[in-house]
Amino acid sequence: MGHGPTSSAEGPALPSFPRRRESSFGENPVLCTDAWSPSCAGMTEALASVEMGEVRGDGVELSPETMNSTQFPWPGGRQMALSLSFDDGRESQWRNALPLLDRHGVHASFYPLPSAVREHPEPWRAAVAAGHEIGNHSLTHPCSGNFRFSRHNALEEMSLEELEQQELLEANRQLEALLGVQPRSFAYPCGQTTVGRGESVQSYVPVVARHFLAGRLFFSEMHNDPAYCDLHQLYAVTMDNTDEAGVDALLEAAQAEGGWLILAGHDAGPEGSRQTVILNTLEHLCRVAAEPANGIWLDTVANIASYIQGDRTA
Numbered sequence: 547m548g549h550g551p552t553s554s555a556e557g558p559a560l561p562s563f564p565r566r567r568e569s570s571f572g573e574n575p576v577l578c579t580d581a582w583s584p585s586c587a588g589m590t591e592a593l594a595s596v597e598m599g600e601v602r603g604d605g606v607e608l609s610p611e612t613m614n615s616t617q618f619p620w621p622g623g624r625q626m627a628l629s630l631s632f633d634d635g636r637e638s639q640w641r642n643a644l645p646l647l648d649r650h651g652v653h654a655s656f657y658p659l660p661s662a663v664r665e666h667p668e669p670w671r672a673a674v675a676a677g678h679e680i681g682n683h684s685l686t687h688p689c690s691g692n693f694r695f696s697r698h699n700a701l702e703e704m705s706l707e708e709l710e711q712q713e714l715l716e717a718n719r720q721l722e723a724l725l726g727v728q729p730r731s732f733a734y735p736c737g738q739t740t741v742g743r744g745e746s747v748q749s750y751v752p753v754v755a756r757h758f759l760a761g762r763l764f765f766s767e768m769h770n771d772p773a774y775c776d777l778h779q780l781y782a783v784t785m786d787n788t789d790e791a792g793v794d795a796l797l798e799a800a801q802a803e804g805g806w807l808i809l810a811g812h813d814a815g816p817e818g819s820r821q822t823v824i825l826n827t828l829e830h831l832c833r834v835a836a837e838p839a840n841g842i843w844l845d846t847v848a849n850i851a852s853y854i855q856g857d858r859t860a
């Protein structure tokens with residue numbers, strides 16, 4: 547479905563992503579937002595029958611897991627959530643991705659290094675003014691020294707204290723000074739979450755949890771289950787070099803489970819590459835999310851994490 551007429555960037559064609567699925571509850575597509583309220587009695591009954599091994603009228607067997615996953619009360623009765631995120635603050639993001647997103651009124655999450663913002667502060671100030679999220683991606687982007695580019699700035703040689711003070715908190719200070727924002731979410735550089743090696747490895751997830759509402763991984767396989775996921779180890783699937791059919795498959799899987807799909811990329815341009823999001827794919831995502839029938843809540847990582855946290859504490 548990625549290369550048909552609906553994938554044209556200029557045509558008025560509708561997005562190719564499948565329309566709203568029929569509810570698991572046949573004639574009654576109401577989402578149950580409170581498992582204990584009388585209006586959810588039907589759902590409770592349906593769940594009970596599924597637990598007893600019943601099969602839906604059309605012959606599709608529903609597992610209790612599937613039923614449960616449809617219960618997360620996304621706002622406005624929507625079926626899933628989607629966040630688009632970009633790391634490092636690369637120039638092609640504000641040259642290519644931001645104008646496209648702004649044209650669609652889509653808010654994305656950007657994780658620029660403070661050094662990148664200092665080099666070109668104006669487009670990043672404009673991004674903040676347009677409502678995009680600016681999150682923290684550390685000060686100097688430490689990753690495993692197994693990456694040669696990080697051999698002299700390796701997580702293996704770093705202490706938790708160093709990471710907290712010199713990387714996370716210092717980046718917060720600099721981003722606040724440059725852009726007047728207080729980052730609410732963090733994107734782990736290279737998606738890596740530990741310092742040290744072997745028996746002395748320590749996770750820095752608790753450090754991220756202490757200072758941020760959410761932490762986003764990278765190179766994950768799938769969407770997050772909003773009812774279960776660790777907000778400080780959120781899965782994020784790469785959207786670099788991914789075509790429309792590729793993102794449609796991810797959206798479909800997230801929609802089927804009422805999940806939160808977080809996509810993460812780097813550069814943005816007309817041609818894909820190992821670290822480049824294809825602009826046609828980005829355009830496609832914006833159109834698909836704007837189609838009400840698809841039931842997608844597209845918002846920033848921080849806004850969706852905040853909603854989930856609110857639901858958990860309610």
Ligand SMILES: [Zn+2]
Binds near residue numbers: 633634683
């Ligand atoms: Zn990065």
